[in-house]
């Protein structure tokens with residue numbers, strides 16, 4: 378390159394003063410763009426949700442695609458959430474033993490573990506793991522269908538893509554998240570107990586009996602079934618980001634990244650609301 | 661929505677002599693990001709007729725086809741299919757109209773997760789639930805044979821050549837026996853023999869089923885073979901519309917240039 382001269386480099390270095398002068402207005406412009414983009418995004422999401430909802434409740438129902446998606450979201454995420462659950466179980470178990478023994482409350486171990494797994498960590502870990510796997514997968518799949526005109530082809534074949542592609546995927550996420558959460562919880566409790574039993578003798582039966590002692594269903598059910606809302610968020614955002622993609626392979630990459638980032642973010646934000654809601658309605 | 665005026669006009673027309681044209685494009689404007697692509701285009705296609713749309717790359721031929729099937733909406737002007745204006749129709753209502761239309765995409769747009777066979781079966785599975793599985797398989801094979809594909813029907817789209825993809829796209833577009841066929845460069849990337857076969861197929865459909873078609877093409881020879889009328893687009897306008905002879909006799913500079921170079 379060097380023997381051909383450096384002329385192109387000049388283009389990479391615009392005079393600095395010009396930039397300085399433009400800075401304030403460009404910051405304002407950037408903020409305005411961000412603001413506009415924000416509302417445009419939510420507006421489009423609203424329209425998208427409405428179309429999906431309307432398509433979902435009117436026949437024909439796409440059972441075959443729904444079953445395919447249930448398998449895709451459910452069965453294929455199972456190994457992953459099971460592993461994440463197992464790891465979390467060990468961590469929580471070590472943590473609980475350490476903390477409880479410091480306060481001389483070792484007998485509380487089963488209850489502490491059961492509560493922290495089922496009430497807090499199980500749902501969140503499942504949500505985040507699924508949003509990573511399924512959000513990216515769906516986002517990229519739909520985005521690549523969009524940029525190669527396959528979604529247009531579906532529409533041109535007189536098939537409603539909101540019904541065939543989006544409604545089925547979102548519903549699959551809503552239905553599968555609670556089931557996956559139960560799987561995560563089960564794995565976490567199992568490894569949590571195992572980690573404890575390695576150190577001190579504790580039968581699994583005893584652990585479960587103590588852990589769930591005095592607990593009502595209302596302590597656990599809302600926490601597990603709130604993950605249906607996580608499913609809604611993951612499915613909706615992945616489908617929305619995927620189906621609005623433009624601009625080739627780079628657009629597909631962006632759609633996948635944005636699906637995961639936004640789904641995880643909204644999932645945690647929603648959790649704040651959900652936790653409060655559950656505390657009010659299921660005291 | 662058809663206005664009262666349209667309906668009155670339609671009813672006033674004697675059915676046999678001049679039924680509503682299958683496709684009407686009326687003063688259609690379309691811009692993308694401030695860049696004007698179509699500049700008030702008007703076209704019509706009657707039953708049993710093929711219109712060839714010619715023009716340089718980037719003049720908006722594909723955009724025109726997408727507007728006709730409602731994948732994009734015009735900024736102003738109207739598109740009528742069988743006399744029905746399609747602007748603002750809900751997706752499911754539009755679907756009813758699209759069932760009578762076939763669309764072959766420029767890049768084929770095959771479903772990449774489905775095999776060749778499944779691609780062609782896809783519209784049938786969704787719209788012909790009365791068909792038994794074996795009837796459907798037979799129909800798919802027949803369609804693929806019509807476009808000259810007998811082997812390779814279980815391959816995935818990524819494993820077949822571009823020309824083959826194009827033909828699968830055509831078979832898929834024909835699955836629901838459309839009355840209107842929109843083809844975006846159906847013979848681009850095909851060898852001369854396959855091109856001639858596709859032309860023959862389009863002519864046959866036109867003869868036997870009285871199908872109306874709009875064909876975007878760069879192939880003047882094929883346009884001349886299959887289309888009764890040709891429309892030449894340039895910079896968003898229809899420069900000339902007529903038979904091949906009309907184009908040859910035209911004194912317009914762009915037309916002469918276009919014919920000379922093709």
Ligand SMILES: Nc1ncnc2c1ncn2[C@@H]1O[C@H](COP(=O)(O)OP(=O)(O)OP(=O)(O)O)[C@@H](O)[C@H]1O
Pocket residue numbers: 692693697715716717718719720721722723724766
């Ligand atoms: N979705 C879109 N967004 C922005 N611009 C677009 C879009 N679709 C088409 N255009 C622009 O419209 C113009 C016409 O595109 P079109 O694909 O119709 O060309 P064409 O006549 O089919 O060309 P070719 O013969 O190469 O296929 C191009 O300048 C293109 O950049």
Ligand SMILES: [Mg+2]
Pocket residue numbers: 721722723766844
């Ligand atoms: Mg084109």
